[in-house]
Amino acid sequence: MKPVLAAGAVIVDDAGRILMVKRGHDPERGCWSVPGGHVEIGETTAEAAAREVLEETGLRVEIGAELWCATIDYPGDRSYEIHDFAATIVGGDLRPGDDADDARWMTAADLASVPLAAGLHDHLRIAGLVPESF
Template sequence: MTETLETIRLTADVVVTTTDGYVLLIKRGWDPHAGKWALPGGHVDAGETSRAAAARELAEEAGVHAALEELVQLGTFDRPDRDPRGRYVTVAYRLTVLPGTPIEPGDDAADAQWWPLAALPPLAFDHADILAAVTDG
């Protein structure tokens, strides 16, 4: 019997919420889901931990800087169909900040905004499920 190996890519996402009920979302500037809102995040680079990748992506995409120990692991999201490019597994982290924390879109983000948790736009990938893990838990 021949074993078929599947390429699995590792990503990290960050749920950044304010103490008054807002979440940081970035507008994707690239496919897949170009123009849709998503959590800040991206690929884990070679030699990098998912936590370090989460902090790096958050700084690159939204201009928010977090110490590694401030990022609390929320969970792993690995549904096989969560990304149209192939098999992606993400480790999601949570960060709580004060209202008015400045954000600045950068890197691959076309925009970055604070959204009220009670009135979110349609989200890319399975990011609604990741947010539900925070708001339901």
């Protein structure tokens, strides 16, 4: 089966905190992740990342470089090809929306104490966004 194409955004504030959302739906309901979701027909992955951030957090962003692409396999032969981009906030007010149960800024210590989406911890570490000891 062909993986579902998805995109997200990694947003870091001036204090080094990462914007995270608590997933409100499967896969991985209840886990924390960067804002993101399915790419719609006719969208680029970057456009999808910006749209998903707005829907899940109320924030408008400018999308930057792609940080990583990961394929995550889930039970039941479901697979997602996820493209995550760096992003910068250009407007809006932070509030959880769409399929996010919560949205908040998290430090590396915060991230170490919550359940994270599959593989996210490694990608954040490799990208230098959390310490090696994370």
